Amino acid sequence: MSKRYLLALYNNFDEAEKVVSELRNADIKGFNADEDLTVKSPIEHPEVEEFLGDKPVKIQWFTLVGAVMGGLLAFFLISGSQAGFYSQLKGGKPIVPIPPNMVLTYEMFILGGVYITVLGFLICAGLPARRSPLYSAKVSEDQIGILVKADESAAATLKGIFAKHKALEIQEEAGR
C-alpha cells in the first residue's frame, strides 16, 4: 500500500508541540507516531524530545570503546616498541618507563575518544544523508517543520490536524 509524506511548517515550538501531542494521542490507522513522525527545527531544542517521547542515544558507548581502545593501543604500541631489539638504556631510566608512556597513553585515550565519538555521531545521526523527500529551506531559517509518513488513507486526517493548528504551509508528496 503506497505511502504519503506530509510536511507542515509552524511558526514556533508551542504550536508544533500542540500538533505533535495531538498526533501522538490521536490513534490514526496507518500512522505510527513513534516511527513516522519527525520534527525539523532551526535550533536545538530539548523540549522537542520531551513531547516526542524519549528516544535512546547510543553515542556514549562509542566514546567509551574508542577511548579505551585508544589508550590500550597507545600503551602497547609504545611499550612494545621500547622493548624491541634495539632496546637501549636512556638516562638510566628503565627501558620501559611507565610515566612517559602514561602521558602518551592519555593523549591517545582522548584521541580515540574523540574520533570514535564523531564516527558514532555520523552513524547514529545517519549522516551523511541523502535529501529526504520533503524539505523546506524555511526550516533552517526560523520555522518548525513536522514531517509525517502515513498511508494514503491517513493522509487526509493528518492534513486536517495540521490545518486545524493553522500550519503556515503544508507540502505533500508521494513515496513508497
Place this chain on the structure above:
Amino acid sequence: MHFSLRLFTLVAGLLLAAASHAADSAPKLTTPDDLGPEVTQPIEFPHFRHAGDEKDGGMQINCMYCHTYARRSMVAGIPPVQKCVGCHQNIPSVRETPRIKQLFDYYDNNKAIPWKKVHDIPDFVRFNHERHIKRFYFQQDRPYQEVCGYCHGDVKTMVVARRQKPLTMGWCANCHQKDHPVNATSTETGHGPNDCFTCHK
C-alpha cells in the same frame, strides 16, 4: 543502530589487532634478494670461473684466497694486481686472452686497476668483515661460500660481481637479532650487537 554498533566494535577490534600486530611481529627472517644494478668494471673479472663449482667449470678457489684482507681487517679490500699476476704468470694457456692482456698491461705500467665498488654502504656505517668471518667461518666453521654469501649473495655464479642483498639497516638487523650458536660444538647461542654505536660511526 545496534547493528552499526556491533559493526563498529568489530572494525575497531580489527584495527587494534592489526596495530598491535605491527608493533608486535618481528621483522621477517628471510633475506630477500634484490638485485643491484650491473656494474661495469675496468676488467670483466669472471668470478664463476675462479670460485665456481667444478661442474660449471669453476676452480672453487676460496674467496679469501684473493680477498685475503677480509679475515684480517675491517675492509675486505681488493687484491693487489701482483696477486693476479702471481698466478697468471704460470698459466700460459690463457695468457693471450683479452682480459689477461689487460691485466698485464696494468701490471707492466705499474698502474692500479680502478675497480668500482659494488657493495657500497654509507660512510656512517661500520661493517667489520673480520668479525663476521671470525664468528661464522672460524668459530662455527660453516662453509666459506655460505658465510660470504650471507651478504654477498651467490657470487660464485656471477661473472662481474653484483649486489644481491639489500644491505639495509633492517636487513642487517634481521640477522643480528637471530640467535646463532657461538661455535660449531656448543649449544650456547648469542645474537649480534644491538648497540647503535657499534655499527654507526
Place this chain on the structure above:
Amino acid sequence: MNENDFDRRDFLKVLGAGGTAVALSGCGYTSIEDGKETVTSYVTLPSYVIPGISNYFNSTCAQCEAGCNTMVRVREGRALKAEGNANSPINRGKMCGLGQAGVQAHYNPDRVQTPLLKGGKAISWGDALKEIEGRLSGVKGDEIAFVTGTTSGHAQALLGSYMEAVGSKNHFSYEAISPAVVRAANKKAYGVAMPRYRIDKAKVVVSFGADFLGAWVSPVYFSQQYAQFRKGNRPEGRGVLVQVEPKMTLTGANADRWLGIRPGTEGILALGLINALGSAGVKVPADISAAAKDYTPERVGTDTGVPFDQINKLAALLKERTPSLALAGTAAEGYAHGSQNALAIAMLNHVLGNVGKTVEAAAAVPFPQLAPVVGNRASLTALNDGLAANKYKVVFSYGTNPVYSAPAAMKFKDNFGKAGFRVAFAQYLDETALAADLVLPLDSAMEDWATMVPEYMAAPEGGYAEGYAQVSFRQPVMNRLYPDTRSIGDILLALLKQRKPEAYKGFDDFYAYLRGNVLEKKVAFGGSAKDDNDEFWNDVVGKGIVALKGVPGRLSPKPSVSGLALPAPATPDSAYPLRLIPAVSASMRDGRNANEPWLQESPDPLTTIVWDSWVEIHPKTAAKLDIVEGDIVEVASRSGSIKAQAYLFPGIHPDAVSVPVGYGHEAMGRYAKGVGANVFSMLDPVFDKETGELALNETAVKISKTGERVIIVKEEGPVGGSQAGRPRIAVKVPAGKVDLTKEV
C-alpha cells in the same frame, strides 16, 4: 736501492684516493649507489700493509728545535696523525699541540709547489739550479751568506761542506726566540752551554721566567719531569714550583707561587736570595757573597717589588729543601744586562749545591759535523750589518723568516734587498720568501729524509746516563703531495754537485747520501761491523732513534763571577712609562707555524683568545688609563707601534704590558695573513752587553686608546675566569690538607 724500502715508497705512491673521497662526505650525503666509488687498490703491496689497518712509521718532529721523536699514523698512503714515539727519551710517547699540528704543515693548502722566480713565475728545478750556478759564478766565497734556523744532522753536515766548498764562513744560524744569553751564562757558570736540568729530582724549582712547560727549550720533556716533580709519592716528596717573572707564562700559571717581579730585576732577586741564604747560614763562596753582599732583603724588596718577608721565606724554603733548582729563562735574559741576570741565577745553583745534583752535564754526539748549530739573535745583527755594508752578493735563507722577525729598527728588509741575489728555501711564501729572487719549494717533514740532533740532550728513562747522546731519523711517511718539492738535503746535495761533482757523484739523492753515510759509520751508530747493511738500516729507520756513545760533557767545579755587576733597576721614563714584554706562547712560538689552523683555533691557555693578538694589561694599570677589555689600543715604542685589542690580565706586573709574538704576518697563507699584529716590528734595538743578543724585553712603550672597541673572540665566557661561586668545578686544595702518599 734497498728492496723493502723500495716497496714502502712504492706503496706510498698510491694514494688512497677512494679513501679521501669517502672521508669528506658527511652523514646522509653519501652515495651508496653501486659502482659509483672507486676502491682503493694497489699494484704491489708489502705484507705489512693491510687496507683498513693503520701503519705507524717512526720519524722526528720538525715543529720546534726540541726534536721530539714521533710515530706517524698512515692509512691507505695518507699520513693522518702524528703521535709520540714511546721509546723516545725526549717525549716518551707524548706530543704537544704544536707537534700535532705538523700534519697541517704537510697538508697545508698554501705550500709552495714549484720553484718560483720573483713575481711568482714558476720554473723547473733544472733552470733554478742553473740560475743559482750562474749567479754564483765569479762571486767570492765571503760574499755568499747562508742564513738558517737551528740546523743539525746530515743536512747540517752537507751545509758545512757546501760553505767550505764555496769558501764562505758566513753561515748565520738565526732563531728569533732562543736561550742564547742563558747558554753564554751557563758556559761561564757551569762550563757547559746547555746542561741537563733534573726537575724531576728537585724539591724546589725557582724559575726566573723559564717557561719550561710552554715554550722553553724542550717543553714536552720538561712537562714529563714536571709530572714526576709533582708526584706526592716521590721519594723527594711533592715539589714546590716558584716562578719569578713580570708576565705570567704557562709555567707561571702552574706555579705554587707566582712572583710578578719588576721587569729586569730578576738578577737582583737572585743575589738577594744568595745574600739571605748566606745570613741564614748557608756556606757561600767568597767571591759570590762579595757580589751579593749589598743585596739585603729590604733593598731587594724595594728594587724588585717582591715583599721582603717573601724573600726570606723563599730563602728559608730553599735552605730547607735541597736539592733545588734555579732556572734562568727568556724573561730573565731579555735585557741589556741579561747575561748578568742569568749568571746571578746560575750562581744561586752553585750556592745551593745543585750543580751536579739537579744540573748535569749532557753528552754531545761523537760527530761534530752532525752537532746542532744553534740559532741566536746576534747572528742576525751580524748578517744585517754585513748586508748594510754590501758585503754579501748572494744570500740563501732556509728555515727562518728574518724579514718578519727582525725589528723594524734594524731595517733588515731594506738591507736584505741590497744583496744581489737572494734564494729562499721555503715551504710557504712567507715574508722572506717574497723578498727573495728565487724561491725553492721544500718538502714537508712528512715527505723528506733527515737526521736531527737535539740541542737539549734528554736522558732516557731511568735517570742519568753519563754519555747518552742520540741522533733522530726522519723518513718520508707518505709520497710527495707535490712532485716538485725537494728536501733541503737534496737541494744542498745538488748545489754541492755543482762545486765538487766527482766527490758526490756516488749519491743520486740525499737518501742515498744519508744511507751510505750511516752505513759507513755503522759501528759508531751502534751496529756491529758484521751486521747486514739492509737489516741495520731498516732497524735504524724503523726505530727512528739511534742511541750513541756520546762525548760526556764536564761541569766546571769553579764558576767565574767575573763581571757580575747588576745595574740598578731602570727608572721608568716619563714618555714611555711601560715595559713591553713580547710573550712566547706554546703554540705560536716565533710564528713560523702560524699558518696551521689548529694552532690559530686552539685558545691561548692563559687568555683563551683565538685568531688574533692582544695586549695584556694589569687591571690596575688599565683602570688608570681607563681602558676596558676589548678596547683597541695603540702600543707605541720609540721604534714603532702596533694596534691590538686590550685584555685585562691579572698575571702581569702593573708596569708592564705584554703582546704575543708570532702573529701579524703579511704573507705566508690564508690562516696566518693579517691575523693580529707583529710585535717584533716595534722592538727597540737594544742588545745584551756581553753576547750582543737582541734584548727582547728592553722596549719601553706607551699605550693610548684609539677609541675603537671590539668584542674579544675568546673561549672564556662573560664572567671570565670566575667560577661564579659554584663549589665544585675546578677545585684547589692546600698540599697540607690532602693525602698524596697512597695515590696510584
Place this chain on the structure above:
Amino acid sequence: MSVSNLLENWSKFRHTHPVDDKGHEDWEAYPSDIKWAMAIDLDACTGCNACSVACYAENNLAVVGKEKYAHGQEMHWMRIERYWGEENGEFHAEQGAQFLPMMCQQCEAAPCETVCPVGATNHTEDGLNSQIYNRCIGSRYCEANCPYKVRYFNWYNYPEQEGAWPSPMEQQLNPDLTVRTKGVMEKCTFCKQRTYVARNNARNEGREVADGEVQTACQQACPTGAISFGNLHDPASKVAKQWAQQGVDINKDKQDKDKEREKIEHQDKEPEKALRGYRILEELRPYPSVMYLERVRDESAV
C-alpha cells in the same frame, strides 16, 4: 615478538641504572663487562692544549674560523677552561691559574639521552653515551639539557659549504669516523673508533681488553700524563685503582667520604687528610664517568 617479549622480560625492562643494578652481569640490557671511564689529575694538568689539538686531529673536528668562533659556534670536543683565584670580585694570580679540561662526561644516567626525540643518543653497553649522527634530526634538546654544555652542534655545513678542509687538507681526515654535516649534534666519544678496534681484537683473540691497550687521543698526547682512561670494571686497570683509591663510586650521587667529612666538619673537628677525587656536578645525579683530582697547591711557598 616485542609485546610478548615485553611481557616475558618485564622485570628486566624495569631496571634503573646505575643505582639499582645488582652488578652488571645479571642484566641482559647491560651485559658488557666493560665500563669505560676516565680520571683527570688537575694537579698534573698544565693547560697546554695538547689534548685539545689531538682531539682535532683524531676526530675530524672542523676549524670554524674567527667569525664563527665569535658567535660561539666552535667545535672543540675538548675545551680547556682557565680559572683564576677570586677575592671579593677581583682575580688574583699569586697562585697561578687553574686549568680544567672539560669534555663529555659520558654520564651513566645522562640527561641528554632521555630527551632526544629520535633516540639518537643512547647508553651503550660499554658505558658510553653514544651519538648516532645519522639519526640526529637536530632538535638540540640534548645540549639544552646537558649541565656541562659539552655537546657541539654543526651550525653550518663545514665539509661541503664552509670549506673547513681546503684541498689537500681533507686527506688528513680520519677514515674511521664520519665527517659530520649540517644540522647534527656531536660530542666527545671517548675515541669510540679506538675502543672499538681494541674490543674487536680482544674478541677475535678470545680475551678481555687489557689495561692500556687502548688510549684516547687526549690521553695519548697529554705530556704530563694527567689523563688516564680504561675499564672501570677491571679492578686491575689504573682507572679502577684510582677511583677506588680516591673513594669515588660511580653509583653514588654523594660519595661516602664527603658525607664523612661533612659530619666531622659539622662537629667542627679538624678532619684528617682528605682524598682529592671528585666528580663535577655529581649532585645532579648524572653519574659522570670522569673523575677529577683536585689541584694541589703548596702554601709553604706563599
Place this chain on the structure above:
Amino acid sequence: MTKDIREDIAWAQINQDVLKSLENPRKLYWVILFGALLVFSVGIGCEIYQYINGMGVSNKNNSHVWGLYIATFIFWIGMSHSGTLLSAILHLMHADWRKPIYRFAEAMTTFSLMTAGLFVAVHLGRVWQIYYALPYPSERWVWPNFQSPLLWDAMAIFTYLSSSVIFLYIGSIPDFAIARDNIHPGWRKKLYSILALGWEGTDRQWRNFRITYMTVACFLIPLAVSVHSIVASDFAMSQQPGWHVTSFPPYFVAGALYSGCAAIITLFIILRYVFKFEEYMTLPILKKTVRLTFAIAMVWTYLNCIEFASVWYSHDQVAKDVLIQKATGPYAPFWWAMIFCGSVVPFVMMFKRFQTNIPVMFAVSLLLNLGMWLERWMIVAPTFSHGYYPWTWDHDQWPSLIQWGIVFGSFGWFTLLFMVFCKIVPSVSMYEVKEMVYHRSQATKKKQLGIEGAH
C-alpha cells in the same frame, strides 16, 4: 549605551547578516589579506636561507641552542587555548554570551596550532629528516624515543589540532546547512551542501548532535590542559635552573588562557569592524570577555609570584642566580617589559569605562599579547645564558634578523589562514545566536508572566 543583541531580531535577519560576511569581500579585506601574504613570504624567504646555510645563520650557539623559535612556538600553542576555553568550558557552563564569538575563537585555536606546528619544523637542524620523529613501523624497526617530552608535544599537538578541527567542523554543520539553503546556486552552494552532510535539523540529528558536541567538549578541556602542561614539561622535565620548576604546568596553562583571551579581544574588535558585526559582537560581550581576561591576568600574575617566591626561598642557588640575572642581567629590559605588560597593563581593564572602550581595549590586548610573547622568550633564553656551568655562560647572544624574520612571518601565516577562513565558514554561529535569542525571549516572557501573576 551598551546595547545587547536585540531579542526581537528576526532569525531570517541573522542569516542574512552573517551570510553577508561570506560574500563579496570589501577592499579592506583584500588589503589585510595581501599584507598577510607579504609578511608570510618574508618568513618563507628567511626559512629558505636558513635551510640552505644551516641553523648557524639564526645566530644561536653551542651553549645557547634554543631561541625565538621555541619561544614563539610556545606562544602560538598558548594562543590556541582560548578557543577551547570559550567554546568548550563556557559551553558546559551554559554561558550563552559566548555564542556569537566562539566560532572564530575556535578557528583561532586551529590556526595558531597550525602556526605552532611550523615552528617545530623551522627549529630542527635537519628538517628533511623530521620523519625520524614519527612513530611508524619502518624497515629499520627503530622507533622514536617515547621518553622525550618533545615527542609528547608532537602527540599532544596532533591530538589537540585534530580534535579542535573536528569540534569546529561538527559545530558548524547546522550553519553549513543554512548556507546551503540560502546561498545562490554555484560552486559555493555545492561546497556547502557537501559540508552540511545533508543536515536537516531533524529531531534525531539534533539529539545526537547535542550529545556529541558535549562529549567532545568534555574531552577538549582536559586535552587543552594537558597540551600546555606537556609543553611546560619540555622545560620542567629538564634539569636546567629556571626550567626545573614544579609550578610550570599550571603556570603555562594560565599563561596560555591569558594570551588566548587577549588575542580574542584583538580579533573580536577586528572582525567587528571588518565585517560590521556590531549587531552580534556587542559591547556587553566584549565587556564579559574583558572581565574574564582580567581574572585570568590576575591568576597568571599570582602564579608568576609564587614561581619567583618558590625559587627565592629554595636553597637552589643556581636557580636563584638565573632569576636574579633575569631581573638585572642583559635580559632585564625584556623581563621588566613582560612584568609590565602582563601584570600592570591589565589593571586598565578594571575600569568600567575602559571595558567597552574599543580603541583602549584594542591597544591593551595588543600589549598583553606582547607581554605574553616576552614571557615565553624570558622562559627560554636566560636559562641558557646563565645555566649550571659558568664557563659556558653567554650574555651576548642576540637573535639574528633571520630568526626575527621567521617569527615575524608566522604572524602573516596566521592572519592569512584566518582571513581565508572568514570567507568560507560563517564566523558567527547563526543557529546558536538564534538559540540565544530564543532563550532570552523565553526568559523575558516568563518574567512578564511572573509580573502579571503578581497582579
